[in-house]
Amino acid sequence: MKTRIYHIYWGTAGNAGLYLDEIYQVLSMAGYKQRVFVSYYYPFRYGDRIFFKRTEMEHSHYKGKMRKIVMGLELLLGLSKVLVCSLIDKPDVINYSYAGWGNGLIYWFLKLIRKCNRGTLIITCHDVVPSVRNKAKYEKELSIKQKIYNLADYFIVHNANSIDDIKRVFGINLEKVLLHPFPLMDLSKLDSQGKTNDSKYDFLFIGHLRREKGIELLFEAWPLFHKMCPEASLCIAGNATLYEDFINKRRTECVENNIILNLGFIKDKDYIEIIKSSNCVVFPYTAGTNSGVISTVISLGRNVITSDIGMFVNNPLVHRDSIFETGNINSFVEKLKEFYGKTFDEDNHQRIEKYREEFQRQVINVYSAFDRAKNDK
DSSP states (O other): OOEEEEEEEOSSSSSGGHHHHHHHHHHHHHHHHHEEEEETSSSSSSEEEEETTTOTTTTOOOHHHHHHHHHHHHHHHHHHHHHHHHHOOOOOOEEEEEOOOOOOOHHHHHHHHHHHSSSEEEESOSHHHHHHHSSHHHHHHHHHHHHHHOOSSEEEEEEEEHHHHHHHHHHHGGGEEEEEOOOEEEGGOOOTOOOOOOSSEEEEESSOOOOGHHHHHHHHHHHOOOOHHHHHHHHEEEGGGHHHHHTTHHHHHHHTEEEEEEEEEOOOHHHHHHHHHHEEEEESSSOOOOHHHHHHHHTOOOOEEEOOSHHHHTTSSSSSSGGEEEEEEEHHHHHHHTTTOOOOOTTTHHHHHHHHHHHHHHHHHHHHHHHHHHHHO
């Protein structure tokens, strides 16, 4: 008898829902009975849409502290429903996706659901180690992560670096750690217009502007490249809250170097259109562990340039010719020159299909272990 699985993940609104759908479809084809508890704005027709109807960023009318208060109430109601459903359904496996920040409510929910159910509790670790520079916030998040991790029977991670981190930072027994690749975030599933070959921008940086994403390196390298290729254009799109002063001091420089700014929250539909209007997307990251962004870009047929940090080097979707040396301005500039005006990579489709086949194999391998454990009882 196949394992009955609960998936709990509220970070699944819009395009982000592609993450869970890829896992769900693989397990569904293999005969697993699943129930998913997701964002109210999950883009697919199945699932219990119970999280954050009023406070999801793209749809919320609440701001500041009021949004946080309402979000807390919505989280409490959503987790309460999951708990009640688990008492009725008695799932064999409960997979909780731990993304973002933890808190006491999540801890007590997982503690209760573990106590009230005989099923196996899995925590999928989206960011094993907190990604924050503030020491006090880092220590606080590390503490709640440790408490939450202590409740789990098993952990799912998506790369070898995360296995090392979970052992080194939290002392987790590696026998409890399971691995399958990060799901393919195939935007073509949600793109009603289909792929196009029209490029408004030569290069694109998209996402939250943060130091570890290499935004400072990009601003150092681009003027050097632009002197050699003065017709080239760069679009920077995303939330610049942490870099408002940095950007404001360089607005004249942006105009002079053909940098187009599209700052602010990027809605899902706009996200797709911006990528499709660009020839090549740059990822000058200096750090990172998991990212679905790379597959969203490649799934739309666009070229990419990435740094040589582990999450890119070890990603089979990324061609070796796309990689430059992390933090090296000259290496980055040379890669920009190489990709300027380059046609779309015809091998993208083959790499996607190969990646998806390997992903399916490893996901089945992970969950079949729970089948064996259940049947041995």
